[in-house]
Amino acid sequence: MSSEEKALLVLTVDLEAVVSNWRLLRERLSEKANCAAVVKADAYGLGASKVVPALVRAGCGTFFVATLDEGIAVRKVAPRAEIFVLSGPVPGSAGAFVQAHLRPVLNSVEQTELWRGHARTLGHALECALHVDTGMNRLGLSAQDLLRPGVLDSIQPILGMTHLACAEVIDSPMNAEQRARFTDAFKPLALPRLSMAASSGIFLGEEYHFDLVRPGAALYGINPCPGQPNPLRPTVRLQARLLQIRDVDTPMTVGYGATHSVRTKGRIATAAAGYADGYFRSLGNHGYGVIKGVNVPAVGRVSMDLITFDISALPADAVKPGDMIDLIGPDHDVDALSAEAGTIGYEILTQLSRRAFRQYVGAAS
């Protein structure tokens, strides 16, 4: 039955904005660098099956995903793209990588052994990326691992990569340290391509671009340079329907646990979204929504399916049941909501509602 008119919750994804963001990032790159797209976690919650074809049409040829299953899903909508799988192979999965023409990122000596074992079974070298850890201590080969005798036998690394730990802090000394370790580690191998920068790394300058950059968050409109104006376009809007508006004229409490008290006259609007829709419970008494350009505070606890907003700031006849409230929208972007929730835009996007009616707009859709 879902349709925009009747849906309780509407998620609008602007594919044109995603493409525009990708182009803007590409224009910032050094001359020799290419711009990939990170589309893991279902394109950060926006829907990889829609985002990937739009980016392919715009000229994006390389995609990064987190898992084999994500790679297989992206392959279905991008038959000729280059697809890297960041988690690499586990025992028994190498065959599925080859079958879907996916290139694993090898993160450990064990993974180089797995990939080599499968290559020898097939009788020819297999392409892959090598991930060297330069300071995250999370995943990745060490520089010493790369020098082990035989570690690269039967595998054909076509990309060397690493992750920056503090790229959004422009003056962090870790950035230059990681860059030095990165170039040192790969110098002996002379790989065809190197890649270091994700969204924020692109803004550290051309010396961080190497041959390929891997923006994710910035594609989806998250500000890669916190504290500075966001050069990117917002890509999502999340609107919830108001189920009820109540006039409160005696002192009373609102919601579970009675954490909010209305002391004087006011009006409470109840919206059809909740923490099951990715509107974090931490937004209770902290978040804002926007109705007709006016910021209205979320009051009381966020319920699983309902949020209560104090709309006393709006004229009495300005809002009626059935109207929509922007949870994320032109006047209240993902970064604003995530700050209110005490997290980052990445987490908000990846938890976006599974229940919302989704619509894709923009020339690329």
Add this chain to the structure above:
Amino acid sequence: MSSEEKALLVLTVDLEAVVSNWRLLRERLSEKANCAAVVKADAYGLGASKVVPALVRAGCGTFFVATLDEGIAVRKVAPRAEIFVLSGPVPGSAGAFVQAHLRPVLNSVEQTELWRGHARTLGHALECALHVDTGMNRLGLSAQDLLRPGVLDSIQPILGMTHLACAEVIDSPMNAEQRARFTDAFKPLALPRLSMAASSGIFLGEEYHFDLVRPGAALYGINPCPGQPNPLRPTVRLQARLLQIRDVDTPMTVGYGATHSVRTKGRIATAAAGYADGYFRSLGNHGYGVIKGVNVPAVGRVSMDLITFDISALPADAVKPGDMIDLIGPDHDVDALSAEAGTIGYEILTQLSRRAFRQYVGAAS
């Protein structure tokens, strides 16, 4: 390619435990009360298409969902069950309710008017539930609304209900206050059935049971009586594969933002799950996982797809890459994880991983 052996993340749902919890709750009820099941938000993330049929087989005849779309989905797997939709109708949706034999919960005068309008179009009265607000100030008719002339014309309320705001606080004075308002509000109507208690409300005693109770959280193993032993069985296990184990022998930092420092020798294991899988970012430097019965702390920031654990407490040969870590499991339940995350089990469950390989176990599956 997903299978339990190769998957990076495995979510196991114990349907037998869900059914056992439903039976345990039913046995606590006063003689005349029936036990429904709340299966909104895809059965709190466990999967309504599996949970509902298991409960139907156990004898559950009444289900509550949040939205029309959820009701339509539950109808498909429970052709003869009674299904109430908590959000009620919006303009244009009444026909879809009737078509799927769904009973709306009417929460406002506007919704009674919508439902009456559709009943008159069809030429016969339509069944529904009436929700009276007794202290949440979130959604619901007022006691005064019920007394308006004509408010019940052409609609046939078969259930009167309300929500308790503080049911998990056994000695909260709000419980008895809400109970009194509830019975007062519905006294003039003499409806066939009344319903007040959800999971925690059941444990307030028989005087809160009325004709129907509506447990959700407790069915899925969340403790309805915080601070007391949990009488219910856990229903989910979430296991992540360890991609890499690194020996750290010099002081260094771990993860994004370098928020965790390893000062002496130790070992860090990187697991293939992250906040995109519902392992909240707030668990970074706060959460625990369990490997072979040993609690290991999450160190550094949680990434989108990866979590780093300090496994120094385990013997060096006890763990190898490819082993699994319990994020939620027999020794670390949903309530424990949610406390570490600073939230409640309900939010953890509803955000459970979309990427996990899901398996359903238990006699009822």
